[in-house]
Structure formats: structure tokens, C-alpha cells
Amino acid sequence: MPHAVTFQKVSRHFGNVRAVDAVDLEVEVGEFFAMLGPSGSGKTTCLRLIAGFEQPTAGHIEIFGETAEGVPPYRRNVNTVFQDYALFPHLNVADNVAYGQMIRGVAKAERLRDAEAALEMVKLPGYGSRKPGQLSGGQRQRVALARALVNKPKVLLLDEPLGALDLKLREQMQEELKALQRALGITFVFVTHDQGEALSMADRIAVFDHGKIMQTGTPEEIYRRPKTRFVADFVGxxxxxxxxxxxxxxxxxxxxxxxxxxxxxxxxxxxxxxxxxxxxxxxxxxxxxxxxxxxxxxxxxxxxxxxxxxxxxxxxxxxxxxxxxxxxx
Amino acid sequence: MSTATIRAGAILPGRGGVGGALSDAFWRNPKLLLFVMLTPPLLWLGIIYLGSLFALLLQSFFSIDEFSGLVNREFTLKTYGELLRPSNLDIIVRTVTMAGLVTIASAIIAFPIAYFAARYAKGRWKAVFYLGVMLPLWSSYLVKVYAWKLILAKEGILNWVFDKLHLTFLIDGWLALPVVGGNSLSVSLTGTFLVFVYVWLPFMILPMQAALERVPGNLLEASSDLGASPRQTFTHVLLPLALPGVIAGSIFTFSLTLGDYIIPQIIGTSHRFIGMAVYAHQGTAGNIPLAAAFTVVPVVIMGIYLWLAKRAGAFNAL
Amino acid sequence: MHSDRQSRTPMGLKIAAGLGLAFLHLPILLIFLYAFTTEDKSYQFPPPGLTLKWFAVTWNRPDVWEALGLSVRVASISTVVALVLGTLCAAAISQTRFFGRETISLLVILPIALPGIITGISLRSAFNLAEIPFSFWTIVLGHATFCVVVVYNNAVARFRRMSGSLIEASMDLGADGFQTFRYVILPNIGTALLAGGMLAFALSFDEVIVTTFTAGQQSTLPIWMLQELVRPRQRPVTNVVAMVVVLVTFLPILAAYYLTRDGDQISGQGK
The missing domain is CATH 2.40.50.140 (Nucleic acid-binding proteins)
Known part of the structure; x- marks a missing residue:
């Protein structure tokens, strides 16, 4: 069985800046994988490489064993929850969630039924007719989650998903995300700079610094047996x-x-x-x-x-x- | 959720067709998309507009043969030399003085409007003030000039008002003065000045208001809290902070006055302004080189003006 | 401490601001009054009587209709050209980073930043050099050049407000470039484009300085008015035309204001 995501010597350079520098990475199918690191460490660029918003300067990327480089985002069965949620302001919540299916030509009644089911799953039943502007930050995040999950992606990418929420909501969402991931069995890859979040949610963590992965392992390994000074200092x-x-x-x-x-x-x-x-x-x-x-x-x-x-x-x-x-x- | 929407592979097949291929190509090479987007506007503005400007600049280095009246296409600075003739220098000095006075008057009249709109107008009144400036700004230039022809006419509303107030002697006295006076207001430099101020005033109000809106209210309170009188607060806090807006507005009023040729032609004396000279030289006289050289004058003046404003630090606060 | 300073407006300021606004608006109101005057030989105030007859006279004037028709056609085509060029330019400037962005935005603003007479005479002498005869299209060429900036300003302001990740989100959800343009970009910038288009129309409809250089023998409505201003022959008809022009330009401005008021303001400096 192939890995969900495989990076082989993947680099992404912006001019002289090596945002991602010869990274090797394997994400197992069905795992909750965290990419942890300070800002500018290359973790978000890695996420964007998986989504297809960036193209690698060098190296090879596979998603479920299929070559991904050169494939635009709209042909990847991968969906993203954006840091600012990126809900379409001109569409209501139901149409936001149904957007992916609308593009794929699913009939209106069917896609709206699916959207409502997805909203129920994220505990926002009956919110379909509201506009994104009328929702709180936490609610917007759930809509973004529903909009991505309704397409049943092979991999779900989350870019600092809890960054904009306050502490209490963040802890609650951590639990929910974890439960959702277990129930759906979809591979989650999420990016965070918060080591507590990574330790409590992820099955495995990759710690990034200066465009390289310093260490990959379970939260226990990363915390108890850091391989470098940077990991020891950054995690805990x-x-x-x-x-x-x-x-x-x-x-x-x-x-x-x-x-x-x-x-x-x-x-x-x-x-x-x-x-x-x-x-x-x-x-x-x-x-x-x-x-x-x-x-x-x-x-x-x-x-x-x-x-x-x-x-x-x-x-x-x-x-x-x-x-x-x-x-x- | 229905099972029909579950997709098997992680990578979906291409859409095919021209649209799909183009879309893929743009994604693979964003520079291609940028090129496609920028080419039409750059061709238009670069060739039609910049090309014309350079052609004009080029012609200012040609000269006109005084006997045949034909343009002599050889490089010369003779045409620029002609600008220094007393009659042409007069035109330049008159235009620059007018532009300066119009700018100062506009700033004075604009300040209370901009200040009120920025600091005190709330909600509905804010919209009223905004539209109250925008509508005159955008309404027809010629209609505005025409309105002043009605106002300043001998039998018009201004003379009527002064007559009713028994103050006609004021107007007559003013018109008897040299330079600013004339037969009637509509054929005097005073009239020209009034119309310039009226027509360009909104261009001063908007940037001024924008600058004043950026001044935090608590700054003024801090000033008076530290013992400054309202007048001191105005000169030491408000004015310096509003200055970028005043400069931005003055660029409009100054530049627009420098280039206008219609207002002084309709309301004013026979004394020429730069715009009128350009118009006359390119039209009836057919002296395109001199007209071109004349148009370089406002550009150079504006360049000097912007440079001085920059040196005075007016752009730092922007 | 004077905590009530915010709420109390100084009387002097109030009066000065009110007088300033009155100064801006009274002359325009006067135009409306003069459209109804019975006096047809001078600009006499107050009007000796009021009448509606000049509206009928103006209605039956073929030269006015001809000028109006030309103005509308020029403004329509210039607006379409400006919409295409301005939107392309705004999208390129705001959605991508590349060397020379500043230069291009300066280039777009230049045609209205420089006095109109410079644009006018440049175009005219270029037409002469290239031996292009004056026509409907030479007018459009000039108008579209300075209308681009109005559309551009409105579109750039809206693009800036639009979250950059919306386009990525759409592509992430399976939409290709053209679908993203149709379902996400267009609905989000639509009202800004409409507002920009209306302002461009108003700007072109009203333009006289550049037009005098590029029109040749044809008369747009402003050219017609300019001739009347220099040599008044038809005072009452001019009065009526002036009033109609004010009304025709006010409508797009008001519409543009309501289309863009929540958020970005219409760029007044764009004129």
C-alpha cells in the first residue's frame, strides 16, 4: 500500500530563499500528521506543495502513489481548510459547502442535501442560509471544514486551523477534529506553530526548521527523545x-x-x-x-x-x- | 452523503478541451497568464499614450521656419529660447501665480469642510458630506463654468444681490483696481480666479479629508491635555498632520490650473495663460514646436513642485 | 479634561463647513432655475418669468440630438475598452508580484495626472504625424486612455479587499481557472466594475479638453456646449442642455456610490 503523501528530495526555492530544502517525507494513510515549526520554517510551503498551490523547484511528490507535480490543484483529490477559512463572501453557507460538487456538476437538490449533512457533521445544522459574514470565527471554521470534507478528499490539509480561535474554543476544536478524523478515516495533514496542539492531536509530527525536517516521530518520541537542540528547545x-x-x-x-x-x-x-x-x-x-x-x-x-x-x-x-x-x- | 460523489483516485484526469489545456498552462506558468493580462493595457497605454507624449516632446526640439511657416525637423533649442521672450515669460508667470493663489484659496476654503467631515460628521451626515463633495467634483466641468458665466454676468445674480444690499460700490471699486479689475467680473482676472477655485475645490477637499481622518482623535486631546490652546493645537498638531493631504490636494489644484485653457477663455481677460498659448500655437498659428515647448513648462513646474514637496518631507507622512 | 469635546461641534466650524458646501452647490442649482427662464437674450437675474417652452424647443433641435448621440456612442465604447483594459491591469497588479508593478500603476494614472491639454495635444500631433484623419475612433482613442484609470482604481480597491486565498480555495475545490473567474472572481468584483464603468461613462460623457484636440469637425455634447459658451447664440437651449447634462452625470455617480459604499469609496481623485 502506498503512502498517502510522499516527498522525495523536494525543494521549493523563491529566488535565493530556500523555503523548502530537499525534504523527504512520508505520511501514512489514515494518520493525523502534524507539521510543526516556527514561522518561515517551510511547513506551510510543504502544505501548499501537497495542495498544488506551489510547484516544487526540484524533487518528486506522490499522493497515494500517483505523481503530483505538474498537476493543478483542481485535479487533486485533496482539499484544504485555509487559515483565514477563505469562505466565499458572495455565497451563503450551503452554497459554500456545495461549491465543490457544483463544479463537478452534481444536481442542485443532491448537493444541497449533502451540504446539509456535512453541516450537521460539524454541528451547524440549519445554518445553510446564512452568509459567512454573519458567523463567528469558530462557526466559519466549521463551515470551512464541512466545505472540504463534503468532497471526501483522499487527504485533508489544514493550515493553522485553530490559530484564530480563542483558547477555550481551540481546546474544544482539538477534541472534535481528532474525533472527526477517527470517524472518517481520512488522512489529515495539519500545519501549526503551536507545539501543544501538535503534541495533543497528531499521531506523528514532523518538526521543521529553515526549510528542513529536523525530526519526524510520534509526539512521545519528539518530546522525550529530541534529536537536536532545536527540537528540544522548540517542543516543550x-x-x-x-x-x-x-x-x-x-x-x-x-x-x-x-x-x-x-x-x-x-x-x-x-x-x-x-x-x-x-x-x-x-x-x-x-x-x-x-x-x-x-x-x-x-x-x-x-x-x-x-x-x-x-x-x-x-x-x-x-x-x-x-x-x-x-x-x- | 451520497456515495455517487466519492472519487477513487487521488489525481483526477485532465478535463481536455482548449479551456482545460489553457487553464493548466496558466497554472504551470503563471508568467504566461501575467503576460496575457498585461499585454493589452500596456500596448494601449505604452504605444498610444506614451508614444504620443514622446512624439510631442520630440517636436519641441524642432523649430518653425518663419517665412514658409513649415516645421523644420532638425534638432534645435531655438523653440525653447522663444519661451524666454518677455511676452511668453509673462504668460508663464501669470499662470504660475494664478495656480499658486488658487491653491492657497482652495486650501483655506477646503479645510473647514474636510475637518468637519473627517472629525464631526457621523453616519448619515458623513454620507451627505461625501456625496456633497463628490457630486460637484464629478458634475460637468463645462456646466460648472457655464453656471459662473450666469453668476458673474452684469445682469446676473451676484450684481443683483449686491444691488439689493446697496453694496454695488464694492464691486465697482474692486473692478477699478489694476490687474484684478476689468469691465465686469466675467471679464476680469478676479472672475477667472473665482471659477478656478470653484471648479478645483473638491480636488482639495477629498485628500485633505482623507489625511485628517488618519489623525487619531486622542492626539488632539493629548495636546489640549498638555495645556495647548485650541490655536496652538491647530498649528502644532493638526496642521502638520494634515499637511500630506494639503500637499496631495495642492498637486491637483496646481496642476489642473496650470493646464487649463477653457476657463480663462470664457471667463477672463485677453491676457493669456499657458493652456491658451498652447491651444493658439498648435491651432491657428500652426506652430506645433512652440506649443510643444509650452506644454513642457507645466510638466517641469510640476516636477519641481513635487521635488520640493518631497524635500519638505510631505510624503514621509503618507 | 474636556471629555465632551468630541460631541460638541464648534459653531464657527459648522458655519464655515456649511458655507463651503453651499458654495459648491448653489451654482449648480442656479443652472436648474435658468432652464425655466423666459428671458432669451441675456442672463438676467431674477428671471422675469418661468416657462417650459425651451424644453420643447431643445427637444426639436437636431444638432443637440446629434451631439448627444455622438457623446453616448463615444462614452459607451470608451467605457467598454476601459473596462477590459482597466480590469486586466488591476488583476495583474493586485494578484501578482512582479518587477515593474509601480511603473505600470504610474503609467495608468499618468493620463489624468498630467493636465488634459498635454494628453490632447500629444494625441493630436501623433495623429498628424501618423497621418490618421480625425474620426469617431480618434475621439474614442483619447477617451478610453483616460477612462482606464477610473475602472482600474475601483477594481484594484476591490481586489485588495478580496482575500487572496479565495481563488486558491476555488481551485482547491475543483474549479479550473475559467470556472474560478466565473464563479468567484466575477461575483466579487462585479459591483466595483459596474461602478467603475459608470464613472468612466460619466467622465467620457463630460470630457471636453482632450476632445477638442481629437474630434475634428464632429461635435460631442460638451463641444457643442463649449461653442455656445464662447459664442452664445442659443442661450435658452444651452440652459436646458446644461441642466440635462447635470442630471445625466449625477445618476451614474449616485449609482456608483451606492454600489461601492460598504467598503471602498469611489476614487474621486480618479477624475
């Missing part, structure tokens, strides 16, 4: 230790990552540091330590004793928590 803001610091803390002279929540304070620990700042986050308290000029962040769960600012504290960690990334990470 880990403490990235230089080879020198790792050695001083008793490890080999390699780059290492130490999660803030894996560090414990107090006890008979060997290492000592000064508390330079404290910030209360609600479910936890973030403590910044100064270890002879190096900064170390510690996350204390609520309910544990919090040291005073300026105090000298001893700290330790479970040996398995120190993740080594090699001398050149």
Missing part, C-alpha cells in the same frame, strides 16, 4: 545543556536535554544553584535557577514547596530523564 521548551554543562552535571561531553518537570528540588542532591526568579503559572510554578552563569528552568507542580527568591537550592533528576543528543546536535 526543554533545558538544552551544552556539552560542557552536561559534563559538569556528571554526564558525558554531549549536548543534552533535560525537561523542566523532570528536575526535583531539595533532598540530598549533589548539585546546587541560586533561585533567580519565580513565576506562578496556576497548575505549576516555574523556577529559574542560576548554575554558575548557566540558566536552568524547573517546573514545580502545584502543592510542592516553592523556594524563596535568591535562596540556594539543591536539585536532582532521574538519570533516565537526561536525554543525550550527541556532541554535534
Amino acid at each position: 521548551s526543554s533545558n538544552v545543556l551544552s556539552p560542557d554543562l552536561t559534563r559538569r552535571l556528571g554526564g558525558p561531553a554531549e549536548w543534552a536535554s533535560l525537561r523542566p518537570e523532570d528536575i526535583r528540588l531539595g533532598g540530598e542532591a549533589r548539585h546546587e544553584a541560586q533561585v533567580t526568579s519565580l513565576s506562578f503559572l496556576g497548575s505549576a510554578t516555574r523556577v529559574t535557577l542560576d548554575l554558575a552563569g548557566e540558566k536552568l528552568t524547573v517546573l514545580l507542580p502545584a502543592g510542592t514547596d516553592v523556594p524563596a527568591q535568591g535562596a540556594s537550592v539543591r536539585f536532582s533528576w532521574d538519570p533516565s530523564a537526561l536525554h543525550l543528543m550527541g556532541p554535534q546536535a
Whole structure:
């Protein structure tokens, strides 16, 4: 069985800028795949390459085993949920959702029935006669989702789908998207710069930086065993230790990552540091330590004793928590 | 959802036909589409318009043979030299002075309208003010000039009003003055000036209003909060911020006055303006080179004007 | 602190603004009055009497009808040409990034930024050089050139408001370039094009400066009026024609305003 999406050495250059630089990528059929990275890292360009809005400068793209380069977007059985939703302002919600079928020449009654079913699926039954301008941001997003899903695409692409929503709505939509993806069995590829979103929703994540994929893996792998300093720092803001610091803390002279929540304070620990700042986050308290000029962040769960600012504290960690990334990470 | 709409493959077959092929070609090569879109307007504007402008510029370097009256197609600066004759210099100075005065008067009259529309007019009144400026702006140029012919005529409404108020001596006194005076208002430079101001005023109001609308209201409050009197707020805050709009508007009023030849011909004296000179030289006199050289004058003046405005930093705020 | 400053309008400003608007509109209203005057030898105010007879006289004047017909035909064709060229140019400028965009938008604006007399005499001397005789088409050539900018301004403003991803969304949903144009682009810019077309029509219908250079012996309505202004022979007929011209140009302006009012404003500087 072919992969849903395959990139072989795909590049997309804009003049001198290498937006996507020789990327290899495989998205499994039916998985929820996240492309994570800071803005300008090439993740959105990759999405647009799959959709067909961009053409690769070099390399080969396959969608379900079929060659995709040179094929315009309207001939790809792939649909997109746009970041700004891109609902057609001159059409009502039902006609927006039915647009794809209208283009394909499906009879009016049938396509409107399908549109209503799709709206029901995204929990907006009876909204068909409204104009996009009359909807809230969250509702518009659901319409955009229905408009894409009604065409039963082989792959659904989502470009920062939750970026414009407020926190509460975002958490709710995360659950719904996940449930929808499981129920429909369609391959979802979504782009985000929010590591929390990627970790909680995706089956697998590709972390992008400077047009390259730094690491691909399950959320657990990406979080626990980052391969590079960039991944460790970007996913979950880990403490990235230089080879020198790792050695001083008793490890080999390699780059290492130490999660803030894996560090414990107090006890008979060997290492000592000064508390330079404290910030209360609600479910936890973030403590910044100064270890002879190096900064170390510690996350204390609520309910544990919090040291005073300026105090000298001893700290330790479970040996398995120190993740080594090699001398050149 | 009906099963009939489920499509099997990930890549769909091409549509075929000329439309499908063209659409695919445009997608594969966006530059082709750009080329197709830009070619007609560029051919039109580039060949017809720019071509004509260059042809005109070229002719300003020709000269006219004084005996035969034929155009001598050899490069010479003689025609530009003719511009420096006192009678032609007079025309240029008169036109530029008029354009300057018209611009200043327009700015003064436009300011309260633009300021009111930008700061105080809300909802319905905003629309009234907008249309109130747009309708005169777009209504027929000739009709507007004609209306002033009616107003300024000896037996017209203006003299009638002054007569009823027993103020006719004011008009007579003004008309007795040199330069600005004349037999009646419709054959005086004062009349020309009034009509210019009237016809170009909307072109000053709109950009001014746009600039004033960009001034945040709290800036004015901050100024008075810091102890500035309304007059100080006006000169130190409002005016500098409105200046880009004034400059943009003045480009219109100045340029339009420089190039007009109909208004001074209908309402005014026998003293010529640049536009009238151009018209006369190309028409009855058949001296196209001199007419061409004359048209270069407003272009150069506008160039200098824009350069000065730019140097004064008027465009930085835009 | 004077928190009520926003709501209270200074009296002086109110009066100055009102007087300014009156200054703009009274002369036009006067035209309407004069169309009904019984006086036919001078511009006497107040009119000695009012009559409708000049409307009948004007109605029966073949020269007025001829000039009106020519103006309408010129304006219609110039508008169509301007719609095609202006829309193409606006689409290219606003939907793509390429070297020389600024130059092209400047080129479009130039015909109205430069005084009309320059455009007029340039075209005239070019026609002379190329030995093209004056005709209906030489008028259209001139008019279409400066009408492009009006359509262009309106279309560019609307394209800018249109989310760029709409076109991609349409293609993503299976529509090719032509279907996207028909089902997405045209419905979204339609009213702006209509407004631009109406303004272009009004601009062409009213144009006199360029036309005097490109018309030869033919008379458009403004040329007819100009002749009357320079050498008044038919004062009452001129009065009636002036009033009709005002009404004919007001309608497209009002329509254009209502078509574009939610969002972009009609570009007044486009004239």
C-alpha cells in the first residue's frame, strides 16, 4: 500500500530563499500528521506543495502513489481548510459547502442535501442560509471544514486551523477534529506553530526548521527523545545543556536535554544553584535557577514547596530523564 | 452523503478541451497568464499614450521656419529660447501665480469642510458630506463654468444681490483696481480666479479629508491635555498632520490650473495663460514646436513642485 | 479634561463647513432655475418669468440630438475598452508580484495626472504625424486612455479587499481557472466594475479638453456646449442642455456610490 503523501528530495526555492530544502517525507494513510515549526520554517510551503498551490523547484511528490507535480490543484483529490477559512463572501453557507460538487456538476437538490449533512457533521445544522459574514470565527471554521470534507478528499490539509480561535474554543476544536478524523478515516495533514496542539492531536509530527525536517516521530518520541537542540528547545521548551554543562552535571561531553518537570528540588542532591526568579503559572510554578552563569528552568507542580527568591537550592533528576543528543546536535 | 460523489483516485484526469489545456498552462506558468493580462493595457497605454507624449516632446526640439511657416525637423533649442521672450515669460508667470493663489484659496476654503467631515460628521451626515463633495467634483466641468458665466454676468445674480444690499460700490471699486479689475467680473482676472477655485475645490477637499481622518482623535486631546490652546493645537498638531493631504490636494489644484485653457477663455481677460498659448500655437498659428515647448513648462513646474514637496518631507507622512 | 469635546461641534466650524458646501452647490442649482427662464437674450437675474417652452424647443433641435448621440456612442465604447483594459491591469497588479508593478500603476494614472491639454495635444500631433484623419475612433482613442484609470482604481480597491486565498480555495475545490473567474472572481468584483464603468461613462460623457484636440469637425455634447459658451447664440437651449447634462452625470455617480459604499469609496481623485 502506498503512502498517502510522499516527498522525495523536494525543494521549493523563491529566488535565493530556500523555503523548502530537499525534504523527504512520508505520511501514512489514515494518520493525523502534524507539521510543526516556527514561522518561515517551510511547513506551510510543504502544505501548499501537497495542495498544488506551489510547484516544487526540484524533487518528486506522490499522493497515494500517483505523481503530483505538474498537476493543478483542481485535479487533486485533496482539499484544504485555509487559515483565514477563505469562505466565499458572495455565497451563503450551503452554497459554500456545495461549491465543490457544483463544479463537478452534481444536481442542485443532491448537493444541497449533502451540504446539509456535512453541516450537521460539524454541528451547524440549519445554518445553510446564512452568509459567512454573519458567523463567528469558530462557526466559519466549521463551515470551512464541512466545505472540504463534503468532497471526501483522499487527504485533508489544514493550515493553522485553530490559530484564530480563542483558547477555550481551540481546546474544544482539538477534541472534535481528532474525533472527526477517527470517524472518517481520512488522512489529515495539519500545519501549526503551536507545539501543544501538535503534541495533543497528531499521531506523528514532523518538526521543521529553515526549510528542513529536523525530526519526524510520534509526539512521545519528539518530546522525550529530541534529536537536536532545536527540537528540544522548540517542543516543550526543554533545558538544552551544552556539552560542557552536561559534563559538569556528571554526564558525558554531549549536548543534552533535560525537561523542566523532570528536575526535583531539595533532598540530598549533589548539585546546587541560586533561585533567580519565580513565576506562578496556576497548575505549576516555574523556577529559574542560576548554575554558575548557566540558566536552568524547573517546573514545580502545584502543592510542592516553592523556594524563596535568591535562596540556594539543591536539585536532582532521574538519570533516565537526561536525554543525550550527541556532541554535534 | 451520497456515495455517487466519492472519487477513487487521488489525481483526477485532465478535463481536455482548449479551456482545460489553457487553464493548466496558466497554472504551470503563471508568467504566461501575467503576460496575457498585461499585454493589452500596456500596448494601449505604452504605444498610444506614451508614444504620443514622446512624439510631442520630440517636436519641441524642432523649430518653425518663419517665412514658409513649415516645421523644420532638425534638432534645435531655438523653440525653447522663444519661451524666454518677455511676452511668453509673462504668460508663464501669470499662470504660475494664478495656480499658486488658487491653491492657497482652495486650501483655506477646503479645510473647514474636510475637518468637519473627517472629525464631526457621523453616519448619515458623513454620507451627505461625501456625496456633497463628490457630486460637484464629478458634475460637468463645462456646466460648472457655464453656471459662473450666469453668476458673474452684469445682469446676473451676484450684481443683483449686491444691488439689493446697496453694496454695488464694492464691486465697482474692486473692478477699478489694476490687474484684478476689468469691465465686469466675467471679464476680469478676479472672475477667472473665482471659477478656478470653484471648479478645483473638491480636488482639495477629498485628500485633505482623507489625511485628517488618519489623525487619531486622542492626539488632539493629548495636546489640549498638555495645556495647548485650541490655536496652538491647530498649528502644532493638526496642521502638520494634515499637511500630506494639503500637499496631495495642492498637486491637483496646481496642476489642473496650470493646464487649463477653457476657463480663462470664457471667463477672463485677453491676457493669456499657458493652456491658451498652447491651444493658439498648435491651432491657428500652426506652430506645433512652440506649443510643444509650452506644454513642457507645466510638466517641469510640476516636477519641481513635487521635488520640493518631497524635500519638505510631505510624503514621509503618507 | 474636556471629555465632551468630541460631541460638541464648534459653531464657527459648522458655519464655515456649511458655507463651503453651499458654495459648491448653489451654482449648480442656479443652472436648474435658468432652464425655466423666459428671458432669451441675456442672463438676467431674477428671471422675469418661468416657462417650459425651451424644453420643447431643445427637444426639436437636431444638432443637440446629434451631439448627444455622438457623446453616448463615444462614452459607451470608451467605457467598454476601459473596462477590459482597466480590469486586466488591476488583476495583474493586485494578484501578482512582479518587477515593474509601480511603473505600470504610474503609467495608468499618468493620463489624468498630467493636465488634459498635454494628453490632447500629444494625441493630436501623433495623429498628424501618423497621418490618421480625425474620426469617431480618434475621439474614442483619447477617451478610453483616460477612462482606464477610473475602472482600474475601483477594481484594484476591490481586489485588495478580496482575500487572496479565495481563488486558491476555488481551485482547491475543483474549479479550473475559467470556472474560478466565473464563479468567484466575477461575483466579487462585479459591483466595483459596474461602478467603475459608470464613472468612466460619466467622465467620457463630460470630457471636453482632450476632445477638442481629437474630434475634428464632429461635435460631442460638451463641444457643442463649449461653442455656445464662447459664442452664445442659443442661450435658452444651452440652459436646458446644461441642466440635462447635470442630471445625466449625477445618476451614474449616485449609482456608483451606492454600489461601492460598504467598503471602498469611489476614487474621486480618479477624475
